[in-house]
Amino acid sequence: xxxxxxxxxxxxxxxxxxxxxxxxxxxxxxxxxxxxxxxxxxxxxxxxxxxxxxxxxxxxxxxxxxxxxxxxxxxxxxxxxxxxxxxxxxxxxxxxxxxxxxxxxxxxxxxxxxxxxxxxxxxxxxxxxxxxxxxxxxxxxxxxxxxxxxxxxxxxxxxxxxxxxxxxxxxxxxxxxxxxxxxxxxxxxxxxxxxxxxxxxxxxxxxxxxxxxxxxxxxxxxxxxxxxxxxxxxxxxxxxxxxxxxxxxxxxxxxxxxxxxxxxxxxxxxxxxxxxxxxxxxxxxxxxxxxxxxxxxxxxxxxxxxxxxxxxxxxxxxxxxxxxxxxxxxxxxxx
Amino acid sequence: xxxxxxxxxxxxxxxxxxxxxxxxxxxxxxxxxxxxxxxxxxxxxxxxxxxxxxxxxxxxxxxxxxxxxxxxxxxxxxxxxxxxxxxxxxxxxxxxxxxxxxxxxxxxxxxxxxxxxxxxxxxxxxxxxxxxxxxxxxxxxxxxxxxxxxxxxxxxxxxxxxxxxxxxxxxxxxxxxxxxxxxxxxxxxxxxxxxxxxxxxxxxxxxxxxxxxxxxxxxxxxxxxxxxxxxxxxxxxxxxxxxxxxxxxxxxxxxxxxxxxxxxxxxxxxxxxxxxxxxxxxxxxxxxxxxxxxxxxxxxxxxxxxxxxxxxxxxxxxxxxxxxxxxxxxxxxxxxxxxxxxxxxxxxxxxxxxxxxxxxxxxxxxxxxxxxxxxxxxxxxxxxxxxxxxxxxxxxxxxxxxxxxxxxxxxxxxxxxxxxxxxxx
Numbered sequence: 001x002x003x004x005x006x007x008x009x010x011x012x013x014x015x016x017x018x019x020x021x022x023x024x025x026x027x028x029x030x031x032x033x034x035x036x037x038x039x040x041x042x043x044x045x046x047x048x049x050x051x052x053x054x055x056x057x058x059x060x061x062x063x064x065x066x067x068x069x070x071x072x073x074x075x076x077x078x079x080x081x082x083x084x085x086x087x088x089x090x091x092x093x094x095x096x097x098x099x100x101x102x103x104x105x106x107x108x109x110x111x112x113x114x115x116x117x118x119x120x121x122x123x124x125x126x127x128x129x130x131x132x133x134x135x136x137x138x139x140x141x142x143x144x145x146x147x148x149x150x151x152x153x154x155x156x157x158x159x160x161x162x163x164x165x166x167x168x169x170x171x172x173x174x175x176x177x178x179x180x181x182x183x184x185x186x187x188x189x190x191x192x193x194x195x196x197x198x199x200x201x202x203x204x205x206x207x208x209x210x211x212x213x214x215x216x217x218x219x220x221x222x223x224x225x226x227x228x229x230x231x232x233x234x235x236x237x238x239x240x241x242x243x244x245x246x247x248x249x250x251x252x253x254x255x256x257x258x259x260x261x262x263x264x265x266x267x268x269x270x271x272x273x274x275x276x277x278x279x280x281x282x283x284x285x286x287x288x289x290x291x292x293x294x295x296x297x298x299x300x301x302x303x304x305x306x307x308x309x310x311x312x313x314x315x316x317x318x319x320x321x322x323x324x325x326x327x328x329x330x331x332x333x334x335x
Numbered sequence: 336x337x338x339x340x341x342x343x344x345x346x347x348x349x350x351x352x353x354x355x356x357x358x359x360x361x362x363x364x365x366x367x368x369x370x371x372x373x374x375x376x377x378x379x380x381x382x383x384x385x386x387x388x389x390x391x392x393x394x395x396x397x398x399x400x401x402x403x404x405x406x407x408x409x410x411x412x413x414x415x416x417x418x419x420x421x422x423x424x425x426x427x428x429x430x431x432x433x434x435x436x437x438x439x440x441x442x443x444x445x446x447x448x449x450x451x452x453x454x455x456x457x458x459x460x461x462x463x464x465x466x467x468x469x470x471x472x473x474x475x476x477x478x479x480x481x482x483x484x485x486x487x488x489x490x491x492x493x494x495x496x497x498x499x500x501x502x503x504x505x506x507x508x509x510x511x512x513x514x515x516x517x518x519x520x521x522x523x524x525x526x527x528x529x530x531x532x533x534x535x536x537x538x539x540x541x542x543x544x545x546x547x548x549x550x551x552x553x554x555x556x557x558x559x560x561x562x563x564x565x566x567x568x569x570x571x572x573x574x575x576x577x578x579x580x581x582x583x584x585x586x587x588x589x590x591x592x593x594x595x596x597x598x599x600x601x602x603x604x605x606x607x608x609x610x611x612x613x614x615x616x617x618x619x620x621x622x623x624x625x626x627x628x629x630x631x632x633x634x635x636x637x638x639x640x641x642x643x644x645x646x647x648x649x650x651x652x653x654x655x656x657x658x659x660x661x662x663x664x665x666x667x668x669x670x671x672x673x674x675x676x677x678x679x680x681x682x683x684x685x686x687x688x689x690x691x692x693x694x695x696x697x698x699x700x701x702x703x704x705x706x707x708x709x710x711x712x713x714x715x716x717x718x719x720x721x722x723x724x725x726x727x728x729x730x731x732x733x734x735x736x737x738x739x740x741x742x743x744x745x746x747x748x749x750x751x752x753x754x755x756x757x758x759x760x
Contacts, residue, residue, distance in 0.1 A: 009649065009653065010649075010727070011610075011611050011612055011649060011652035011653050011659075011736070012610055012611075012612060013608035013609070013610040014608050014609040014610070015608045016608070033537070110650060110653070110654065111654060111655065111658070112650070112653050112654070130655065132655040132656070132657045132658055133538055133539035133540050133609075133655070133656065133657060134538065134540075134609035134655050134656045134657075135655040137609055138609070138654070138655045142653070154539070154655075155539050155540075155655075155657065156539030156540070156541075157538055157539030157540075158539070192539055195537070195539060219535075219536040219542065220531045220532060220533075220535075220536060220542065220544070221531075221532045221533030221534075221535075221536045221537075222533075222536050224533035224536075224537075225533070225536070225537060
């Protein structure tokens, strides 16, 4: 592709303000941080409309007819990729999924070159997952302006659609956010999901947000994101309305951050006894896939307070909502 | 040999406590007279320097030349001309893994390239402390010394073990080579790329704690006490390091230190939008660290300010933050930023000039950076009434990776003289 504008290729700041159009509509969806509460609520409202479509598996909403969505997965994912594919298909877009891990970049092609090549294929939306923080911002900054970028997880930074489907799940069960106490348990240090959840919860004025983990898994300065830090599981669970468990990656044992899965479960695993420390009507969430017996007991994962499967179905609706919003933001921007 | 007569310049020479408007005469590359010049002196060239400052040529303790090996990033001839235009008359070339300076052949190659270049800064070479900078085996420091190395360093590369580090210190001392030590505990560094704190946490970037620097520093200070070898600490970034250094100096240990000039201005706030131009190693720290570094320079605990010039091709910075290369193209901002510290009330003018001239020269034990009679005539005529901005167009270095684009500075270099020859006008 020929460089139409050499200034386009200047390195510099990648401000997240670029995810909004001049009139405040969503153009890209890169991070939750800094988005206004009304916009988050609009995403939830739209997602609920998609959930209410009768016979939703068959009926399609032809909102993205003629549009092409390209899933760019630089990092392994099954669930997120599938829900993005389904969301795009239900909106009648053409969907292409590229597993880039094993192709271009491993041959030494830079991310910039990969993006420029793919941009030339005339698509309208990139769904990006990448192992490095800020990769989605980078792609949004350096791809042609008619392409919208949805962040499906960048490094340890953000995973905004996951956080929004979690917010939808909470809203379905708890109505309003201000009275709620929400605890996020697990590997906060390496979790983009936790960061997006924290931003979403604080933006929606949640009463209290806690992070619960051993100190080896809590990043320095997390309090400044508006959370209370607990290293004791029992104290952290006390009086919660929502318990969000995070997935524990096995490689944390090798990095010297934790001694063993067994010890982790004994200290931080969510058991039936520990659930009782929270409010009686507390809900239990998990972004999946669940490590049974590592971070959560099977009886809790499958128990009456678990809403884990609802999260999965909400995932498709939230991604449909975000896709329609960025496409209408994009249409207005190009007028 | 020609004679040069500079008339009515404001001579600022902190080494000799001079700040006066005077004339100076240069003969055969050497300053032959300062003060009122008798009328009978007939110079071949006379420069009327009224209103201009006459400063010693800058001595820059850290420049990555990139050549041989990475000519896509920069070439010696070109960058050394840029150095001169920026008022820097002597640079110290740092070894790096991609161009490790570990043999006399390498040193001669660098010297040849620098000598062939016209109107270029003089290059002093800092040799590799270990063979190939691999951190496994002593380099041939004896021959490095004979080839004229002013110091040896491991730079940003790790040591395989502390025993080797200790042996390096003893062997460098045997060869009367000063050890330049960049305090980084690599096992704590990991894949870190940003200062540990709220900003790295928010951005999800692997963090570099201050202890990456301070544990290495504390260990080295213990070894200095033990081995009685002189060590120069490079590119300090943390408040705590300044504290450790102050204590060591109070004890009378033979230590000195420098700071990269960008650390005195930028903080981790500057990476808040994933700005890869602000990706540096050591990372940009908190404003508290920056203020402590400034105070450290003002108090004389930190001896010198350097550019830590690391030119990159633009692709090296066009990547997600963690994948981008660290370093700043900094030759052209060394003098303007240092003088800005005077404007901001951090340093006196004499202090500021000293930190980039005779103090770094003392660290490499070279008779440079001052303007006494009989000394080499390496100096800069600086116009304080000019102003200039840093832009992609104005940057002459092959590396355009400067986070200071768009900054305005007062003052500008008018004329540069090396060994009595006008090399920039």
